[in-house]
Amino acid sequence: MKQAAPTADLARKHAFKVLADSFETFYGNAIAIDTTHKITWISDGYRKFLGIDHDPAGQPITRYIQNSYLPKVADTGEPILLDLLWLQKRWILVSVIPLQSDEGEIIGAFGFVALDNQKEFSSLTNRVNKLQQQLDCVTSQLNQARKNKYGLSHISGRSEQLLAIKNQVRQAARFDISVLITGETGTGKELFAHALHDLSSRSDKPFISLNVAAIPDNLIEAEFFGVAPGAYTGASKQGRKGKLELANTGTLFLDEIGDMPLEVQGKLLRVLQEKEFEAVGSDTIKKTDIRIVAATSRNLVQMIEDGEFRADLYYRLNGMPIHLPPLRQRLDDIDLIAERILDETCARLNIAPKYLSTGALPVLRSYQWPGNVRELQNVLERAVIMAEDHVEISAQLLTGLLHNDLGTVCIPSSSESVMETFWPQTRSDISETVQQHNRSDLPPIPLSQQLAEAEKAAIKQAIHYTSGHKAKAAEALGISRATLYEKMKKLEI
Ligand SMILES: Nc1ncnc2c1ncn2[C@@H]1O[C@H](COP(=O)(O)OP(=O)(O)OP(=O)(O)O)[C@@H](O)[C@H]1O
CATH class of the missing domain: 3.40.50.300 (P-loop containing nucleotide triphosphate hydrolases)
Structure with a gap:
């Protein structure tokens, strides 16, 4: 390494001495910690500024300054040349530098208050205060929205x-x-x-x-x-x-x-x-x-x-x-849930509110709802879209939608076997539907739609057959459990 010239060396030493002497005068508030974040030294001025009436050496810094930057600088070795710190109910400007041993090893951090006269940087603190207020306001609105939602x-x-x-x-x-x-x-x-x-x-x-x-x-x-x-080939470097x-x-x-x-x-x-x-x-x-x-x-x-x-x-x-x-065992919930779903759907689609007609509620109450509230949600969302300009959702529209969804209408909730009630589209029913669709006098239905309907019916049947055991349903259908979930989500089952 190149040696510093004797005059340059002298100048450097002199500069350090001046700096050290003037430090106490200009920056009376200073503190140092070691790598375990314990205080190793504090100036008298800073001790008074913090209102500490004893010697805090050996104590963790966070006991006195909870939001201190010193631990971060001691951990990373990266200096913080200037930053605002909220301390003793006011903003101060601080600098923090890492302390190194002669061997270049980080042994702690040293911080000092660069400016604590607010007047001298009032425009900056005013802006920070304003932003902080806005942030607090948005955070509390978000929390409130979350609470309202959940x-x-x-x-x-x-x-x-x-x-x-x-x-x-x-x-x-x-x-x-x-x-x-x-x-x-x-x-x-x-x-x-x-x-x-x-x-x-x-x-x-x-x-x-x-x-x-x-x-x-x-x-x-x-x-x-x-x-x-x-951890393994292909795992990311950061974990x-x-x-x-x-x-x-x-x-x-x-x-x-x-x-x-x-x-x-x-x-x-x-x-x-x-x-x-x-x-x-x-x-x-x-x-x-x-x-x-x-x-x-x-x-x-x-x-x-x-x-x-x-x-x-x-x-x-x-x-x-x-x-x-299940929803079919708490029919008294249906009208309020339906009301909420209709209000939320119309608000989301930005259309005028819609209501259930007098005859519509009995249709909803007499259906078995194998997919429970989620299915009710899907049916009502479709009803809102199909009711177009009508304010009321009619019994007829709902009957049609439930028929379309499961191949049957208004199933009485009593004695039939669950299988017939929930998924009456047996294999022969499905092939009948397909045959009907194949009649040459009917307009063709897009293949993607037919495939989706067939997939939906097959998945529902398999889930029911395995009593809701999705892993077994996936196995019976010859697909993985994750694929089954993916399809259920896509097909809104
Ligand atoms: N009583 C209720 N009032 C309003 N909305 C409801 C009610 N019960 C369920 N929902 C809505 O129904 C949908 C399904 O609910 P959720 O996802 O919590 O059911 P889940 O039992 O966890 O379903 P899964 O077992 O399939 O995961 C959600 O959109 C939820 O907001």
Whole structure:
């Protein structure tokens, strides 16, 4: 390395001395920490400025300055040349530089108040204050919108069952226990999980959901635990956070928990018991603090008997069970839910509000709703679009739509076999429909539409045949579980 010329060396030493002498005069407020973020030195001026009446050396800096930049600079070695810091109820301008040993190793950080006279940078702080106020306002509006969207009041219905469930949710929210929500598809399991989170003490923390059934078995662990940087060929350099980490301090909603492979069930149990996990390809243990809300449309007790679900995990998850009955068993909810769906759909489509005619409600009440509220939503959304200029949604229109959807009309909810009631389109019915479509005097229906209808009917039939067991339905149809979910989403089943 080139040696500094003697005069340059002298000038440098002199400059440092002047700087050190004038530092106390101009920058009386200064502090230093080590790499463990403990205070190693503080100037008298700064101690007084912070209102500390004892020697804070050896204490963590965050005990006195919670939002200090010093720990970050000590960790990264990157200086912060000038930044605003909100301290002692006012803005100050601070500089923080890393401290290095003679060998160039980072040994801590040193910070000083560059300017604490607000008048001298008032235009800057005024702008920051204004932006901060705007940000606070938007954040509170967002939180309010979230609460309105997911609060219990958003869940429509007046049936005794629904009111009892709302009470259970209020109870469950008071305690930090695992909750298991059971019920057929589309009954509102995710909606109630959201409401539970929003009522709980974790409401301002993340709500993360993971649909176990929609993820191929070989990717589930990565999705759940995350992946360490470069864990395997093709893994990203930065690694990827898993849902457990993303949900930390908040709530993790595990939908379709019954579809979790046995091996992963064991790992989830460990997380629940020990509150720690390791990312795929890592041996570093990470701590986690989450509340689990799990949901399933399957009979977990039966699955335990069949050796498909771990009993110990079931008892862990089932801290408080909440069961959502199907819509056909709480007919008193239908009018309020329908009203809400119509209002929301019309507002979204920017059209005048529409109402159910007097004869329309009995049609809705007499149908079985195998897809529950989600199906009701789909039918009413289509009705709104088809009612065009009419203010009322007629019984006839709904009858037609339900007929079109499932090949039958207004099924009485009593004695017929569930199979006939829900999916009367047996194989021969389907071929009959296709034959009718094939008649040469009828205008042809686009092939894509015919294929979609056929796929929809086949999937519904398979799900019903396997009593809602999606993995078995996918197997019977010769597709993967993830593909089945993809298709169900696309075809709005
Ligand atoms: N009581 C209700 N009031 C208003 N909307 C509802 C009600 N119950 C369900 N919904 C709506 O119905 C749809 C389906 O609900 P959700 O996704 O929560 O059901 P799910 O039981 O989790 O379904 P899946 O088992 O298929 O995941 C959502 O759009 C939800 O907002």
